[in-house]
Structure formats: C-alpha cells, structure tokens
Amino acid sequence: MAEEMEKEKDIDELPKNAANYQALTPLWFLDRAAAVHPRRPAVVYGTASYTWAETNRRSRLLASALVSRSIGPGCTVAVIAPNVPAVYEAHFGVPMAGAVINCVNIRLNAQTIAFLLEHSAAKVVMVDQEYFSLFEEALQIIDNKGEGSFQRPLVVVIGDENCDPKSLHDALRKGAIEYEKFLESGDPGFSWKPPKDEWQSIALGYTSGTTTSPKGVVLHHRGAYLMALSVAFVWGMNEGAIYLWSLPMFHCNGWCYTWSLAALCGTSICLRQVTARAIYSAIANFGVTHFCAAPVVLNSLINAPPSEKILPLPRTVHVMTAGAAPPPSLLSAMSEEGFRVTHTYGLTETYGPCTVCAWKPEWDMLPPEARARLHARQGVPYVSLEGLDVVNPKTMAPVPADAKTIGEIVMRGNCIMKGYLKNPEANKEAFAGGWYHSGDLGVKHPDGYIEVKDRSKDIIISGGENINSLEVESLLYEHPAVLEVSVVARPDEQWGESPCAFIALKRDVEGKDEKALSEDIIKFCRAKMPAYWLPKSFVFGPLPKTATGKVQKNVLRAKAKELGPVKRSRL
C-alpha cells in the first residue's frame, strides 16, 4: 500500500528546472519580435519609424542606462508624455531593468502629479518636452511643502522636433538629460534577465480618483503576459496587425496592447494629437487594422465635418471601445462607415478590458435597435478572467440572471491587480470575500451576459424609486440634437431627487432656443420612459471630463446641487 501511494505521487514529483520553467513576462515577446521580424516597423511616428530590431536595441539601451544609475527592482520610473515612441520603448526598457513603469496621465494638474510622484517615490521621470513645465510645477509643489522626504528624481526629457524648441532648452538648462543622450549612455549588448518571480511588479497606474486621492494600481509580469495574449486573442488580432494609438498608453499601459503588439510582431502608429482628421488619415496612409477609443472619441469621428473624413475606408477597421456603453445611434453610424466595433469593459484594476460583448453571428439578422441593445451590454469574461459574477454586495450571493436584479459586478482571476500601493484599507475593501469588487452595479441577462447599470453613487433616487442614470442617458442620445449627455441627481423638494440632464448639443443646433429644445426633448422622451425618469432640469453646454475622457459626474452633481432644489409643482 505504501508502495502504491508512492507510485501515485511519482507523476507529480518532477521538479521545475531551468529548461522547463521560465517566469512569464511580456519582455520575451520583444526578443521574439526582434528575432522573427527584425526589419518590420515596430513603431511609426510621423516621418520617424523604428524596426523591431531598433526598438529592441533602444529598449535595451534604456534598460542599461537605468541599471547603470542603480535603477532596478522596487524602483518606479514615471513617464509623463503623449503616445510617442519613447513611451513604447519604456514599456520594455523599464521592466528590463527590473523597475516599475508608471505612466502618468498628462491631463492631470500639477497638484495631482505632485501627489503621484511623491506617493510612488519616482526615482526617474521621463518627461516629454511639451509637459516639462507641468512637471516642474509639480516638483515646485512638492518643494514648497518642504517635507524633504522626496528625493529629486533623475529627469530625462524626451525631445520632439514637432514641439517648440524653447521647452527643450528650458529642460536642458534645468539639468534634465535628453532621452537620446540617455540612450547613448547605455550598452547595446545589455542582456536582460526575467524577474525572479513572475509576481514581481511591472507597472503602476493611478485611478482617476474623482472623489478621493488617486489610488496606485500595481500590476505584475505574469498578468501583463497573460493579458497581452488575451486582449489580442479575444479581439482576433492576427500576426502583423497595424494598431493606431488613439488610446493613451498611460491608460492601463494601453490596455496591455503595448505588449500584445510585440507578441503579434505588429506595428504601432503613434500620434501626438488624437483628432478625427489624424485618425482618418492614419487609416488611409498606414493600413491601420485596429484601434481603441472611448465612445466620446468615436462620437467625434462620426460627427467630424466631411472635410476631415477619408471615406470609404480602405478595409474594415476594428475598433474596440470601453468606458461607457456606446449609444445605439453611434454604433449604427460607425458600422455604416465600415468600422467594426467591439464593446468591452474593464478597469485600471483589471489591466484594461476584462469582459467583452462577444458577438454572435445570429445577431446579425436582428433589426438595428435590437442589435444595438445587445451590443451595449458588457458581456462575458476574457479568456484570462477566471471568474465574473453579479452579486448582492452584502451577502455575496449571485443575483438571478433576470436582466433586472441589480448587484455589484465582481471578478477574480489572473488579470486582477496585485493591489493598491500603500493602501491596505483600500485593498481590504477591494478584495473582500475572495473577489475583486468593481464598485460598478449591473445585472445578469438570461444568456449570462452582464450589463453595467450604474456606479452605485450615480443612481438617482426619486420618490423612493431608483432611476438608472445610464438608461436615461441612452434614451436621450436618440434625440437628434444631442451630442453628449450626462444625467445626475438634483435635489427636489417633492421627490427628494430628480434627474437633471447636462447636454452638449451638436454643432448645427448650437445657439438655438434652449427652452424650445428642452421641451422638444421632453416630448421626444415621454413615450420612451416612465414619467418619473423624465429630466426635470436641463443644462446645455460642454461637459466637464476627467483626464481619461470620462464625464465628471461628481462635478455635475455639485453643479446640480448649486442650482438648488427643484420647486414643488403640480404638473
């Protein structure tokens, strides 16, 4: 019997060794791309173009230059720049040195950047020359506090001939080292080592933090490797894909597509300014096959004046969108122009998108409205997300798949963050009960697809009834005058709260009589929604956005409050 037991163990008793176990890290993909397609363009930016051999060489130079300045495991390298080649290279060079890359949102203010640099204890800052003064301002804020615990980081300035040379001179005068000079100080024969443990941190990214201090989301090599494969796999991206960087790389490391493109030996098209004109022209000139963008960017594409469009598209272009459900009207318009939109959902904490509205061929037969309704759902897990559910946040019991019962969306799996940096409280909350708590509310449909209904704080409670602000918005989007809309709670004498709609109008109706417009919108909506959903107040004008392009509902809620409560009335 003892012998028998031993036999049974045999089959599991084969240890790991150097030949059969390697830490998972997306850095392998760069080695492979440089070996397989050394002469294929890896990064194209304006008239500059770097092959995979060059990108590999430059990333190694960066790594070597960092290592020679004692930057290694545990150190954070901050990057403050738009989508330029240096940022792409930093996604390999920084982790090759063993360090952690922190791409900073360039739309943040100096105050917040100061917080980030201190919180992450950045040892090196790579800053685009255009953003040098913003960075300086942030440093000044830290200095002024005079606490002295923050050591001035090594500053590497990324020069760009498309920018005003003054800002570069200014940076150099203040002691920054120019990026190309910094690279030259490295050793092209530098040989990187995989992390000792694939759980080692690779990246840090701060959430936009509308209400509290930004939280630092830490990601690891294992997750970055798995997500890089998964985001390409789920989208059906094939070898040699040509990807347009409309999505900022500072947004969850470009949803891990930075690393996917190395696995695919694909080509990155970089843009300093993402405009409708720039997107259409990249599609026409560079053979773009894929790009990612928030619905607000898609909106600007569709509503661009004809002079900025280049149609018909040379081929089907795949577009991935997330951040908000694309309104039906937008989906139809995109599809008519030849874009194929994939709707995904995710958070910084999930390395970018982690659910996808997986399209079923049979849906092609449905009328456009039904298609759009199905398409607006957040869907099913990515292959790298092992668990996804909608639960009662108190009992953790899954809600029924009835498309009605609202619960919290929770996830578990290998594409969930390591945790928040230096924030044990937030970690405890985020990982309570063995699940990651997204903080988003949603329902589960009978076919298992999930749909985000609202952030818990975005629900409007009117006369004791919950009003889903996203659903009201989705219906308002159908009105032809509406370019963008956001609905929040406004205090209401009679009902406690009532919906207040903030609306950005399309160009051709701007300046029209607002009272007539709001009456027309009310009339348009009456047949489409319950009476208590109808916005009682309308405010016209551009919507305030976070640095990542999300509408700042907290700002709108404050504005709605300032308007004072809606007076009691007998309609």
Next chain:
Amino acid sequence: MAEEMEKEKDIDELPKNAANYQALTPLWFLDRAAAVHPRRPAVVYGTASYTWAETNRRSRLLASALVSRSIGPGCTVAVIAPNVPAVYEAHFGVPMAGAVINCVNIRLNAQTIAFLLEHSAAKVVMVDQEYFSLFEEALQIIDNKGEGSFQRPLVVVIGDENCDPKSLHDALRKGAIEYEKFLESGDPGFSWKPPKDEWQSIALGYTSGTTTSPKGVVLHHRGAYLMALSVAFVWGMNEGAIYLWSLPMFHCNGWCYTWSLAALCGTSICLRQVTARAIYSAIANFGVTHFCAAPVVLNSLINAPPSEKILPLPRTVHVMTAGAAPPPSLLSAMSEEGFRVTHTYGLTETYGPCTVCAWKPEWDMLPPEARARLHARQGVPYVSLEGLDVVNPKTMAPVPADAKTIGEIVMRGNCIMKGYLKNPEANKEAFAGGWYHSGDLGVKHPDGYIEVKDRSKDIIISGGENINSLEVESLLYEHPAVLEVSVVARPDEQWGESPCAFIALKRDVEGKDEKALSEDIIKFCRAKMPAYWLPKSFVFGPLPKTATGKVQKNVLRAKAKELGPVKRSRL
C-alpha cells in the same frame, strides 16, 4: 535610509489572494465556452453533435463518475480510442477529477500497450469497443507475467454504432461498464476545482520509442494552458474556428488543440478513419477552416484519385504540418488546391509544435523553388517557447548562424515537459545544462530560422563525410515516380557506409522495371547532389511506419544491414 528601503519594497509586497491569483489550467476555457456559446456545436461526429453546454455537462459527469470511484490527483486514466467525442470529453473530464489523462496510441501492439499500462499504473482505462480485444490482449500479457503488482483497472468501454456490435457485447460480458452508463452514474452539478498548483500534472504521453522502451512524457496544467493559447495564436486561429481532427488526439493531446478549441469556442469535427475522401468531404460539408496532418497524410490527399476529391475548396483551408519537412513538390501542389500550409516542428516533450516557419509576405514574390526551400525550414520559436538555439552538444556554445554548422537543437521555456515518468536517468540527460535536448541536429540560418538536418543517428557517414539523409530524401522527392522515400546507411566495403534509398512508388509507375527506374533516378539526381550522396542501393515497396505515421528508419537500417555490405567497385 531604512525608511527608503522599505518604500522601495512596498511595490512588490502585495501578496496573492483568492481574487487575484488562479492556477492556470485549460479547464477554465470549457467553463467559458459553455457560458458564452452554450448552443454552438463543440464536437461533431458523423450524425452526432454536442453543443458546448452538452460537452461541459458530459465532461463534468465524467469527472464526477471518476471522483466517486476515488480517482483523483496522481491517478492515471488511460484512453485507447480513435478521435471520437468521448476522447475529447476526457481531455476535460479527467483533469477536472484532478487525474492525469494518458491517451494511448491505438497503432501500438499489445506488448507495448501492456508496458504502458503497467508503467503508468493506469487506474481506469477508457477503451473504444473496436480496440477492446487489443486491450484485453495487453492485459493478458501483464497477467501472464504474473508479477501481481498491477491492479486490474476499471474498464469503461466506449460504444459506437458504427462498429461491429460483437466487440461491445464482448466487453460488457467481460465486466466493462459502458461509457454512457458511466456518465449517468455522475453528478451533473459536479463542481471542479482548479489544481492546487498549476505545476500539477494534466497529461501523460509516451514517445514512440524506436530503439528503447517508450518514455512517458508528463505535462502540467500551466503548460497546457499556455500552449493552448499559443498554438492558436501563432496559427492566427480565430474565435469559432472549425477544426478537423485528422491529427490523432493521442498525439500530444492533439498538439493541445483539444484545449485551444475551448478557448476559441470552436468546433471539433471528429473522424474514426482519416482518409483523403473523409477529409475532402468534411471540408465540403462542415466548413472546416483548419486541420493538422503529417506530410504523409498531405501526400495521400494530393495523390488521391479525382473521384475522392471535392474541388475547388469552398474557402482557403489552413493546414499545419510537422514531423518531417514537407517536400517542395508537395507544398506547391497543396497551394494549388487552395490549402495554406504552415510548417511547424516539435516533439511530445514540447507539448507538440514549438517552432514555426513564420511566413514573411516578401517571400510571396520568390519563385516556387526558393519559396519551398524557405518553407521547409523549422523556423522560429512559438510565443510560449522562451529559448531556442542550435548548439555544439559538447560545449553548449551556439553554432554560428551560417546555415552550415550542424549542432543540436535545444529549447527552454514553459512549453517543455515536466519530465519523463520514473526515469531519472533520461531526465538528467534531457535537461543537461539548463536546456531541453531535442536530440535533433540542425543548423541556424543567417535570418535566425533553424532547420532540422537529421536525427544524430540518421546521419550517414561515407568515407568520413557526413551525408544528411533528409537532404538526399528531399532531392529524391522531386523525381516524378517517387511517392515516399527514406534514405538510410548501408554498410559499404569501400566507404564504410553509403546511402540506401527505400522508395514507395506512385500508383502509375508501380510494377515498372525497377532497374530502369533506379537508373533513371540516379540520372535525375546526378546534377542535383554531390556524387558521394547518390544512393548506391534502391529498394522499392511500401515503407514501414511507426504508430504515429513516421517512417521507421530503425527498421530500414536493419533491412539495409541484412542486404550485406555494398561490394567494392570501380565506377
């Protein structure tokens, strides 16, 4: 300074928890496929078809039935069957129970199967009714040895209405339980658990072992997960692929495509008999997009009589081949019929293919012969293979990339086996120096692509010169009469050894005068190769093959020896 150190550690000190870490296992893919595409066919076999929901249910029933009979971690479940749905289900059901699946090559003889069953200590044997008598014979051999250490396994017989009912009755009479009955004994609500450690064994597969006892290659959950993604990724297989099982699933678990198809929510078309007619008709009837096959199978496709072909193909069909370099003539013929051939290379020890001759668009412009020469190379690593090199087997120094210097092909990475079962000697040799030693000889081309030149024992040494038998074969294939050819060493009085060619002729030249034919072949070859490469001896007739379809060079070498040494002559 101490505080500083602590800060630096912060970013790595975020532990794993139930929400952010899950063992990698391909079993997740089945959960996902059943959730996302429950009604899509997962497995089609003749007129039978199972959806993903059904395949999920049946796999769980199997797992539950096994667990209720105390089958779990450390236990081996042997499967002796052609490509029928039960084998596909076993790839999920067996590891869901925590056990290890061992798919046995059905072309082995009873003696070898007896060795395998004893060596792996199989606790359960799932056997197709057609192979029951072979299995019984193997059991009898074990019994006759009378050592008594092997416990008679639980026998589950897979019934098939396409087979002679006698064999099923026979199995039931001898105490086997019918597969469908066995499933019925399981609990459809069975909930599987991921392995405690992703290094846990998932599969066992025996090498064909031409010279020594077969070696048991052990694979783990982590590798199976990574390879399942990698083999789909490298081939550009997209969601919903329709895959024809011409490759036996007992061959490295179908090169991990068993599990890939769940990740892709694709469809498996199963065949009991793989014939040219069956392949063409599956392509015509089921919309097959991909299949894998050894060059010998492709040969039989191309050389099939027109009555067995259904041309033109309804669409481009992707074919992956490995096991031997496809001869140029075969590649051209396949491409003319509309097949797109991808050439890969791998071993049981690497979970199936681990290098691919990645095609470059610029090669499309080359003349057919140059294309075929490039295509015949084994190429570059899969994304899941972290290291690949050709080295001097004594010094382990990489050979120069000169397309000439021969060395041993070595690999390292996450798709290298855990090791050989109960074979520490073989493991020591296989993993020497931190690399897996393939035992294959090859060169590295200036572009980094590797090319297999020969197994070390297949090299012919004539007058002190090495002759590469594969190259001689490749040139002989160009002769229009040659269907299949294998070249081995024959003792030679003057030169020590000289090449002896075993040739299977095409149908239309069978029975022609062999002397005239061999003279014609010599004449044909003289301009193409050095004189000392020219075969001195010719033997015509069908070639002996291993159970996996490889030509048995050891048998041919023995035959060549029996012919006696080539006499000294003055040509």
